[in-house]
Every structure is written in C-alpha cells, then in structure tokens.
Amino acid sequence: MKKSKDHAACSGCSLCLLVCPMWRQHRDISLTAHGYAKALQHGAAAADLAAALWNCTLCAACDPVCPEQIDVTGMILNLRRQLVHPHAQDLQARMEGQTTRSPATQSTAASVLLPDPALREHPGTLARIAALLGIAVAEDDGADIALALEAGVTIPPHRLKRFLDPLRRLDKIIVAEGLLLKHLRLWLPKVRIVSLGEALSSHAAVRRSLRATDLYVIEPRAYHADYQRLVRHYDGLRVASGSAFNLDLQRIAIPATACSLPQRSEVNMADDEGRACWMLHGRKVSRIVVESMADRTLLAKVSGVPVVHLAEVAADA
Amino acid sequence: MKIIDRQPVSQVTAVMPASPGFPVIEPGTLGACPVAPDALRGIKRQQTNPARWNGQGWQEFAVAIRDCGIELREHVAARGTFVTDAGGTAYGLPHGVVIARSAAQVADLLRAAQQHRVPVTVRGGGLTTEGESVAFGGVLLDMTGMSRVLHVDTDALTVRTEAGIFWHSLAEELRRQGMDYLSAPLNLTSSVGGTLGVGGIDVNSPRLGCSADQALALQVVTPTGEIMECSDTQNAELFRRVILGYGQFGVITEATLGIRRYTPLRMHYFYYDTLRTAIEDLQMLDRNDASDYSGILTIMDCAVNLLVAFDTPEREAAFKANWQPQLRGHGESGFALCMLKRYALRPWKLSEAWYLLQRKRELFPELQRPEYMRDGLMFERSVVFSRAVWKFWGSRQMVIPDLATSAEKFVAAVERGNAVCRKYFPHYTLYMVGIKLRPEHRPHYEMSCIPPDAEGWAYGCEFEPMLDGRVYSRDYFQSFKNAIYDIGVGMGASYYRFGGMMKGYIRRVFGDEVVDRHLAMKRKADPAMILNRDVIF
Numbered sequence: 001m002k003k004s005k006d007h008a009a010c011s012g013c014s015l016c017l018l019v020c021p022m023w024r025q026h027r028d029i030s031l032t033a034h035g036y037a038k039a040l041q042h043g044a045a046a047a048d049l050a051a052a053l054w055n056c057t058l059c060a061a062c063d064p065v066c067p068e069q070i071d072v073t074g075m076i077l078n079l080r081r082q083l084v085h086p087h088a089q090d091l092q093a094r095m096e097g098q099t100t101r102s103p104a105t106q107s108t109a110a111s112v113l114l115p116d117p118a119l120r121e122h123p124g125t126l127a128r129i130a131a132l133l134g135i136a137v138a139e140d141d142g143a144d145i146a147l148a149l150e151a152g153v154t155i156p157p158h159r160l161k162r163f164l165d166p167l168r169r170l171d172k173i174i175v176a177e178g179l180l181l182k183h184l185r186l187w188l189p190k191v192r193i194v195s196l197g198e199a200l201s202s203h204a205a206v207r208r209s210l211r212a213t214d215l216y217v218i219e220p221r222a223y224h225a226d227y228q229r230l231v232r233h234y235d236g237l238r239v240a241s242g243s244a245f246n247l248d249l250q251r252i253a254i255p256a257t258a259c260s261l262p263q264r265s266e267v268n269m270a271d272d273e274g275r276a277c278w279m280l281h282g283r284k285v286s287r288i289v290v291e292s293m294a295d296r297t298l299l300a301k302v303s304g305v306p307v308v309h310l311a312e313v314a315a316d317a
Numbered sequence: 318m319k320i321i322d323r324q325p326v327s328q329v330t331a332v333m334p335a336s337p338g339f340p341v342i343e344p345g346t347l348g349a350c351p352v353a354p355d356a357l358r359g360i361k362r363q364q365t366n367p368a369r370w371n372g373q374g375w376q377e378f379a380v381a382i383r384d385c386g387i388e389l390r391e392h393v394a395a396r397g398t399f400v401t402d403a404g405g406t407a408y409g410l411p412h413g414v415v416i417a418r419s420a421a422q423v424a425d426l427l428r429a430a431q432q433h434r435v436p437v438t439v440r441g442g443g444l445t446t447e448g449e450s451v452a453f454g455g456v457l458l459d460m461t462g463m464s465r466v467l468h469v470d471t472d473a474l475t476v477r478t479e480a481g482i483f484w485h486s487l488a489e490e491l492r493r494q495g496m497d498y499l500s501a502p503l504n505l506t507s508s509v510g511g512t513l514g515v516g517g518i519d520v521n522s523p524r525l526g527c528s529a530d531q532a533l534a535l536q537v538v539t540p541t542g543e544i545m546e547c548s549d550t551q552n553a554e555l556f557r558r559v560i561l562g563y564g565q566f567g568v569i570t571e572a573t574l575g576i577r578r579y580t581p582l583r584m585h586y587f588y589y590d591t592l593r594t595a596i597e598d599l600q601m602l603d604r605n606d607a608s609d610y611s612g613i614l615t616i617m618d619c620a621v622n623l624l625v626a627f628d629t630p631e632r633e634a635a636f637k638a639n640w641q642p643q644l645r646g647h648g649e650s651g652f653a654l655c656m657l658k659r660y661a662l663r664p665w666k667l668s669e670a671w672y673l674l675q676r677k678r679e680l681f682p683e684l685q686r687p688e689y690m691r692d693g694l695m696f697e698r699s700v701v702f703s704r705a706v707w708k709f710w711g712s713r714q715m716v717i718p719d720l721a722t723s724a725e726k727f728v729a730a731v732e733r734g735n736a737v738c739r740k741y742f743p744h745y746t747l748y749m750v751g752i753k754l755r756p757e758h759r760p761h762y763e764m765s766c767i768p769p770d771a772e773g774w775a776y777g778c779e780f781e782p783m784l785d786g787r788v789y790s791r792d793y794f795q796s797f798k799n800a801i802y803d804i805g806v807g808m809g810a811s812y813y814r815f816g817g818m819m820k821g822y823i824r825r826v827f828g829d830e831v832v833d834r835h836l837a838m839k840r841k842a843d844p845a846m847i848l849n850r851d852v853i854f
Contacts, residue, residue, distance in 0.1 A: 012403065013707045014442060014506040017461075018485050027462045027481075028416060030390075035398050042397025042410075049394060067707035235688045249489055249697045250505075250704075251688050282493025 004071035006078075010037035016062035016072065019252040022055050024278065025271045031055050033062045033072045036079065046082035053079050057258040058150060058179055059220040064227035065250060073182075080152030088153050094144045095159045109136040112167070113196070116176040117143050118293040122309075125293065129311045132206075133199055135174060140166070146180040160187075167191065174199045176292070178221020185225075195222030197291035197310065198230060201237055205314040212242030215285040217299065219292040220253040243289070246279050254279045256295040276302045289313055366407050366818070367851040370436050370454030375412050378433035378456075382415070385425040389456070390414040399440060399450075399457050405714040406791050407448025407818060411438065411455055416462035417481060420536055420544045420570040426458065427568070427848070428542035436850045439568050441481055441508025446717050447817030449563070449852045450511070460510055463570060466490040475533060476576050480510030480569040485699060497579040499531045505703040510569040516561055516752075516766050516813060518777060520610040520624060520698075523603040523751035527767075529560045530755055536571035540843035544570075549757075558838065560758075561765035563816050564849040565835075566842050581694040582610065582626040583633045587646030589621040590655060592735060596728050596749065596776075598644050599623055603751045603774055607640040608632070610698075613749040616676045617669070618735050619659070620652075626695070672744065680709055710746065712784055716794045718801035718819075719779045721766045722810040724751075727776040733804045734780050741797045742782035749778045764827050764835050768811040777813060816852040823853065 016033040017023045029035040031052045039049060046053065053076060062072040085091070113135050119126050120141070130137050142163050148155050164187055167173055173188070175181040176196040184193045197219050200206050210216065216237070223230050231251050238245055246254045256276045276298050288299050288307040300307040379389055390396070391413045401408050412435075417423055430437045436455030443450045460481030467477040471494055478487055484498065485505035491497055500519040502512055513535070517528025525531070534548035537559050545567075547556035558566040589595035595613050602608050602625065610626035623646050627633040647655055660670040683705045689697050720730045731749065738745040751774045754767065767775050780801055798819060805812055806825050815822055824832050839854045840846070846854065 009713075011405070011707075011711050011713050012401070012443065013711055014483070015704075015707060018483060018505060027464055029398055029459065029461065030395055038398040038400065039394035042393060042400050044394035044397060048392065065704075067704065067711055231688050239691075249485070249492060250700050281490075 004074055005068055006070065006075055007037035007040040009068040009070050010034065010041065011068060012038055013067060015065045015067065019061035019065055019248065019250060021057055021059060021061070021255055021258070021275055025274060026055075033066075033070075033076070036076065037070070046079040049079065050083050053083065054085075057255065059253075059255040059258075060178070060182075060224035061220060061252045061255070063224050064231075065252060073179075077149065077152060080150075081154075083152060085151035085153060088151060091144065091148050091151055091153045092156075095148060095156055098140070098144055098159055098162070110170060111135045111172040111174065112138040112170060113174045114138050114141045114176060114180065115196075116141070116146075116292075116294075119176050119196075122293055125309050125311055129196070129200070132203060132311055132314065133174065138166075141177075142180055143177070145183075146177045149179055149183060164188065175222070176219075178219055178223070178225055181222050182225040195219065195226070195230075195291075197222060198226075198233060200291070200310040201233070203314070206310060207237065207240060209313040210237070210241035210243050210289065211287065213284075213286040214241070214243040215246065215280070215283060215288045216241070216243045217246045217256060217279070217288060217290045217292075217295055218253045219295075220255045223253045244283055244285060256290075257292070257298050272298050273302055366409060366448060366451075367453050369409065370412075370850075372412060372454060374433040374435060378429055378435045379413065381429040381433065382426055385422075385429065387415055387422055387426060390416075396457075399443070399452065399459070402446065402448060402450045403444040403711075403715055404446030404448065404717075405712075406446075406716065406794055407451045409448070409451045409453035411452035411457035414457045414459060416459045417568075417570070418462050420538055423458065423538045423568050423570055424542040424544050426456070426542075427538055427540055430456065430847045431541055431843075431845050434845045434847060436847050439510075439564050439849055441511030442483060442504075442506040444502075444504060444507050444511070445814075445817060446715055447814050447819050449817040449849070451817075453851070455847075455850075458568070460508060460568070460570075464508075467571065469494055469496065469576070471496060474576050475573055477571060477573045478509060480508065480513070480535075480572050482509050483507065484509060484512065485703070488699060491576060492579060495579055496576045499575050499577055500525045500528050501699065502528065503699060503702040504706060505699060509572055509574070511564075513560060513569055513572060514562055514564050518750050518752060518813075520612040520626065520750060523611050523753055523774065524606065524609055526753045526755055526758075529761065530758055531575045532560060532572055533575060534573040535559060535569050537567035537569055539567045540848040548573075557760045557763075558842075560761045561767075563853050565839050565853050566848075568848070580628040581691075581696045582628070582698050583630070583693065584695050585625045585633075585636075585641075586649070587623040587625065587644055588649065588652035588655075589623060589646045590619045590652075590659065592618055592621055592731055592747070593728050594645050595621040595623050596731060598646060599749065599751065600724055600727070600774075600776075601643065602640060603753075605640065607636055611751065613747070615747040616673060616680070617744070618739070618747070620656070620673055626698075680705065683708065710781060710783070714784060714789075714794075715781070716784075716798065717779045717781045717814065718798040719777055719813045720801065720805050720808075720810050721752075721768055721771075721775055721777040721812060722805075722808060723768055723771040724774050724776055726808050726810065727778070730804060730808055730810055731778045733808075734778060734801050737797070737800045737804070738780050738782065741793075741800070744783040744785060746781045746783065747778055748781070749776065751776050764831055766811050766813040766815075768809065770809060775811075779813075820851070820853060 014034055020032045022031045036049055056076050060073045066072055115126055140163055145155055145163055170191055172192045174194050174196055181193055181195055248254055256279055257272050280303055287305055288303055289310055290296050291310050296307050382389055395414045396410050400410055437458055438452035439458045440450040441460045463479035464482035465479050469476045483506050484501040500521050502517050512528045513532050537545050537547055545552055599611055599613055602611050608625045609628045609632055612624050615621045689701050720734055722730045753774055802822050836854055
C-alpha cells in the first residue's frame with residue numbers, strides 16, 4: 001500500500017485554510033491543518049497542539065484539497081491518539097459494554113445499513129430508508145467505535161472483531177457516519193462501502209423528487225473521504241436536478257452541524273449557526289434537503305424554509 | 318474608526334538627504350545604506366537571509382503590547398508556523414506572533430514597536446519567495462486574522478474588505494451575489510493586502526492592469542500608528558506609496574476594490590514551438606484588445622502554450638473572425654503532429670519527448686476537470702489554475718526569479734532568461750503575461766515591478782525551475798536568480814520580486830536618485846525603521 005504523507009510534506013500553501021470551518025470561525029492558522037503541520041515541522045509535539053487538535057470537527061474538507069496529498073484527517077487522528085481525551089475512560093467502558101452484550105442476530109441480508117446516532121433518534125425515517133433501499137438495519141452500528149476513532153482512544157481488538165466479523169460476508173454496507181465509512185473501507189477492502197447520501201441520491205425516486213429551488217446539503221465526511229468519485233456523482237445530480245448544493249467554489253462541502261465528539265462532549269463549542277448562515281448566505285431556496293439528520297434541526301432554525309431528510313423527499317413528491 | 322491626527326506620511330513628499338538628521342537605528346543592525354549590493358551581510362551577492370534582530374527591548378515591548386490588550390504568542394508552536402514563506406529558502410523565527418484583529422490593535426502594536434524599536438514583519442498569505450514575509454526576529458503580524466468582507470455594493474460595483482482576506486475567500490463571498498473581482502493573482506491564497514502592496518498579475522491584466530490598479534481606497538495604519546484612509550483624492554501621497562510599496566509605508570487593513578458581474582470563461586489554447594512567435598502573437602492580441610484574457614505558459618521552450626479567453630460569446634466570435642487566423646500557433650492535434658516530426662528528426666532527444674508527453678498527461682486533465690467545465694466554459698478559473706499551480710509547481714521550495722520589461726524588450730529578455738534556465742535546470746516553466754498600464758497611476762509605479770520605460774503595457778516573465786525532488790543548495794538557487802537578474806540590470810528592466818533576498822539589486826536597477834528619495838521618505842515615515850525591515854529598506 002502507498003504510504004500516506006504526513007506533516008513533513010506540508011508546503012504551507014494554505015489551501016486547507018480556505019475550506020476549514022474552524023478557520024472560518026476563528027481566523028487563526030494555529031487551529032488549522034496548516035498550523036498543525038508547520039508547528040510539527042518546527043518541533044512542536046502533540047501536547048503543544050492539544051487545544052487546537054480538539055477544535056477540529058473532522059469534516060475532512062482539507063483532505064481532497066491538499067496538493068501534497070497528505071492524509072490530513074489521518075494526521076490529526078494520529079495526533080489525537082497521543083493525547084488523552086477527557087472522556088476516554090467512558091468510551092473504553094462503552095466499548096467493553098458492547099463486547100459483553102449477547103451477539104447480534106445473524107441476518108441473511110446481503111447488505112446492511114449502519115445508521116448514526118442522529119438517525120437512530122428518528123425511527124420513522126430510519127424505517128423509511130430501509131424500505132426505500134430494501135436493506136436491513138444493523139443492530140451493531142459501531143457508534144462506539146466511531147467515537148473512539150474521533151477521540152483517539154484505542155479500540156480493543158476483541159470489540160473491533162465483534163463489530164467486523166458479521167460485516168465481512170456482506171456484499172454492501174451503507175454507512176451514515178462518514179468517519180466510520182473511511183475506516184470500514186480500510187478494514188473491509190473486499191466489501192462495497194457506500195455512504196447513505198450516495199445510496200439515497202442514486203435512487204431514482206429520490207432523484208426525480210429534487211427541485212431546482214432546493215438546497216441539497218451533502219454530509220461532508222463521507223463526501224470528502226471519497227471526493228474524486230463523489231464530486232462527479234454530485235455534479236451529475238446538480239445538472240439533473242438544478243438544485244443548489246452546499247459546495248464552495250472548490251466543490252468542497254460546507255458543513256453545518258459539527259457533530260464530532262469534542263463538540264458533542266463540549267470539549268469545544270463550534271459555531272454551528274454561523275456555519276449554517278454562511279451556507280445559506282446569498283442563496284434563495286424554497287426547501288432544504290439534508291443527507292444527515294443532525295443538520296435538520298439547525299437548518300430549520302436558521303433558514304425559515306422546510307428542511308427534509310433525503311429519504312423523505314420521495315414521499316413529498 | 319480610530320483616527321489619530323498626527324503628521325501624516327502624505328505630507329512627506331520632498332526629496333530629503335539620505336543621512337544627516339535621522340535617528341540612529343540599532344548600531345550594527347542596518348548599514349549606512351540598507352539597499353547597498355552587500356546590504357545583507359555575509360557572502361556578497363550570495364547571501365540570503367538578513368541578520369536576525371538582536372532582541373534588545375523585546376521584554377519591555379511584550380509587556381507594553383499586552384498592557385494594550387494585544388495577545389502575543391511566544392510559544393514555539395505558534396512561531397514555528399511562520400518559519401518560512403512559499404519560497405522555502407529563507408528561514409527565520411519571530412520572537413512572537415500577533416494575529417491582526419482590528420486597525421486599532423495594529424496601530425497600538427506599531428506605536429509600541431516604534432517606541433521599543435522592535436521590527437514588525439507583516440504577513441498575509443505568506444506567498445513571498447524571497448523571505449519578505451519571514452520574520453528574522455521581532456514580531457510577526459499575521460494579517461489573515463482580518464479577513465472579513467465588510468460590504469458589497471452591487472450597484473456601484475465595489476467591495477470593502479479587510480485586507481488579510483485571501484482572494485479566493487473574497488471570490489466566494491462575491492459569487493454568492495453574482496459578482497467577481499476584477500484582477501487577482503492566479504493563486505487562491507494570496508491575500509488582498511499583500512497583493513496590493515506588490516502588484517498582482519492575472520491573465521486579465523493585459524486588459525485590466527494589475528490587481529493594485531483595482532484598489533479605489535485603502536485604510537492604512539502608518540508605521541507610527543496612525544489609522545488613515547487614503548485614495549487618489551484623499552491622502553493621495555500615502556496611497557501612492559502604499560500601493561506597490563512593498564509594505565514599507567504602512568499596513569493595509571481595509572481595501573475598497575472595483576468588482577464586476579461574474580461570467581464563466583470561454584477558453585482557447587494555442588501551441589507554439591518557439592517562444593518568440595508565441596510572444597509576438599500574445600503582444601499582437603494585447604495591442605488590438607483581441608481577447609479578455611491572455612497569457613503564456615510553457616512546458617518546455619519548444620512547447621509553448623498561449624492561453625486566450627473571453628467573457629462573452631460576442632468577444633469570442635470577434636476573435637475567431639478577426640484575430641485567430643493571424644495566430645501562428647497550432648491546435649492540440651496540429652501541435653502533436655509538429656512534435657512528432659520534431660522528434661522523428663531528433664531521435665536522440667526522445668527522453669525530452671517522453672517528458673513532454675508525461676507532463677501533458679498529468680497537466681491537461683487537471684485544467685479540464687468536468688466539475689469546473691460545462692459546455693466548453695470554465696467556471697472557476699482561479700480554482701482550476703491555482704490547484705494546478707500547487708499540484709504541479711508547488712513544493713517545499715519554490716524559486717521564481719522574474720523579469721519585467723517594456724513590450725519592445727520583452728522577447729529578448731525572455732530568450733536570454735530562457736538560456737539561463739537551460740544552463741541551470743533540466744526542466745522549467747515560463748509564465749508570461751502583459752500588464753495594461755494606467756497613465757494616471759504612473760506615480761504608483763515608481764520603484765515597483767513596472768519598468769519606467771514601459772508605455773501602454775509592461776510584460777513580465779517568471780522563470781520557475783521544476784525541482785522534481787532534486788536537492789539544490791541555496792547558493793545554487795541564488796546564483797540562478799542572480800544570472801536572471803543580471804539580465805534585467807543590463808536591459809533596464811524591473812522585477813516583481815526585488816525585495817528580501819534580492820534587494821541587493823535595488824540600487825542597480827532603480828538608480829540612486831529614486832532609491833535615495835524613497836529611503837528618505839521611509840526614514841521620515843518610519844523613524845525606527847521597524848516595518849517590514851529588510852524587505853526593501
């Protein structure tokens with residue numbers, strides 16, 4: 001496998017700043033991938049960057065724009081692994097708890113959906129997605145593993161094995177959590193791993209239901225994890241539907257809600273409203289269509305127009 | 318806005334003597350003439366970094382600015398972020414870093430710096446190549462902290478913005494309102510303030526002039542801490558000195574710029590096997606206002622690309638009817654045949670042909686990525702070109718000497734520069750573009766990249782070696798740059814990058830009278846010579 005480049009390869013071009021939500025909020029290079037890389041090149045250690053590292057929302061926008069092709073998100077996660085997250089013990093206990101539960105029922109389905117916690121909170125929408133895509137919902141969605149990845153907490157091998165073993169025999173896994181998706185591709189190279197956004201937006205009924213006056217909000221993590229392919233997918237969708245997208249001029253997805261662990265555990269507060277307002281700035285839309293349930297409440301609050309999940313637009317038509 | 322009414326720089330217009338009566342700067346830090354050929358101490362004409370500031374008075378300064386409520390970062394992680402610039406050959410650490418947050422904060426900082434004689438290096442995008450935005454001690458002022466758009470007037474076609482903003486961020490804001498900037502560097506992360514201070518060249522500069530010509534008004538903090546508004550009609554002398562002033566006469570904190578309605582580009586590429594023919598055709602197009610955008614980019618000196626683009630179908634149609642038939646370049650397939658013939662007759666140069674082919678395979682798809690193109694129109698020129706620039710030309714080191722001449726001297730200057738490139742590097746790229754000059758802005762152009770003998774258009778050529786992972790010494794790079802710059806001295810040309818490590822050329826190029834006059838103005842405006850020390854003075 002080709003070895004990923006690390007901070008040493010950073011030329012300081014600042015392209016990552018242009019797409020970084022933390023940069024937009026704080027205008028402070030030290031809170032960006034550029035800042036981490038340059039500080040590390042000059043001898044700083046992870047501990048010197050702790051506050052900055054916990055600020056990152058892991059939207060992964062910096063990955064596709066890096067001309068040196070540094071695995072920026074990987075670099076940040078590596079650095080986080082050298083720190084101790086305030087909730088590390090809780091996360092360890094949660095993963096241990098998963099391993100002592102009775103094994104998940106073995107499904108005969110060839111494909112499963114791994115929902116994220118925000119989607120779990122909306123069982124009606126989750127059921128609709130499952131019906132629309134004709135797919136089973138996994139009992140073990142790996143939410144604890146996704147949190148551990150974010151927090152830089154070591155995942156116990158037996159927990160990882162328990163999560164992955166039932167997935168190995170599948171043809172396809174649809175994943176709502178973008179960070180987990182990226183890692184599943186590494187862990188299960190023979191299984192087709194697709195984001196929930198891509199799966200739903202490829203569905204004919206959903207595509208037909210999008211309108212030219214919609215703002216379509218792509219979930220950033222999954223999109224940026226497979227940017228070279230998905231930029232074409234969404235460009236085709238844009239041409240077909242005429243909808244506006246939450247993409248900037250570089251075709252990078254502007255995130256709305258920061259649902260990453262540091263924000264959820266209040267280690268750092270992100271300016272969600274500020275980002276949502278920037279996403280909507282200057283756009284005239286009659287409806288917002290979201291891939292991630294986490295964005296729905298926030299965008300409804302700041303936009304004043306109906307906000308629906310992608311799975312719901314087919315029903316609206 | 319805080320305006321402090323002291324004697325403004327705008328009153329400093331008289332020619333003043335160079336030495337008597339001016340305050341003594343730190344002994345041993347600056348020589349009698351800070352722009353003498355050997356002004357950077359060390360090996361003559363091979364020296365790179367200036368001497369590091371000795372740190373005298375730093376602690377008192379740090380206390381003073383913290384008392385003003387300014388956050389000063391002294392940790393190595395904060396300082397190390399700014400250890401070099403895009404050139405990657407000049408390395409230096411500031412004693413501390415301040416992120417600019419307001420004009421009042423910058424004014425407080427500069428007043429304290431004058432009092433304690435602490436050098437202040439101002440940095441925007443950090444895209445200098447000669448160490449101009451690297452602090453060799455003192456305080457580094459990171460202007461990107463002031464990077465918000467303040468107001469867009471779509472009727473008057475102007476935007477008011479904080480000057481630390483990247484041009485790309487400005488474009489993002491403008492596009493939401495269907496607008497675009499007029500002329501900006503083909504680089505996403507150049508800052509507005511930094512660009513206005515040095516020029517800024519785009520492929521529409523042959524029609525619209527340099528980026529600095531698009532500035533209508535500025536808010537500037539002078540080196541002694543006055544916050545002043547300036548334009549062609551208000552504090553005009555300060556405006557003249559700050560525009561294209563290489564940061565010597567003030568910190569630009571806000572700018573009002575002309576803007577326009579956004580249009581995608583209709584691109585055309587023509588290929589040449591000689592530099593001379595391509596340049597002659599470029600100049601013919603510029604003279605006749607035949608295109609909205611034009612420029613030359615080479616893969617090799619026998620593979621020269623003339624880029625021509627248009628904002629409207631009418632302009633494109635007029636070009637096709639009137640000017641395209643006069644061009645001597647080929648289309649892509651015609652040029653491929655031309656190259657086939659060339660290398661069939663020169664089989665010993667097959668490795669060169671292989672390089673060309675590889676380069677084409679890598680580069681061309683990047684310039685035609687479908688997400689940025691539709692129906693033959695390019696929608697985001699700055700994104701397309703800037704991503705390509707960083708992907709194919711960017712690296713930890715970038716060395717880009719340049720020559721700027723009148724239209725008449727340009728072919729000879731490029732051919733001589735090309736010969737130097739051939740001598741030093743196996744592969745290199747030349748980027749050439751014209752700059753429409755505005756007669757009413759001639760005072761802005763004094764001691765800048767605009768050569769004094771240029772009329773109508775100036776032309777610039779950047780000579781950029783492809784380092785291809787090879788390691789060269791700084792002295793090798795410096796020797797290369799000197800060889801290019803010596804051509805300029807001999808031809809009466811100018812340069813875009815004459816500051817920082819290349820400042821030893823300033824007197825030779827601009828002459829004593831002009832340099833002494835500017836030095837006198839600088840000493841008057843910046844008594845302790847703290848602002849952007851060693852960039853020029």
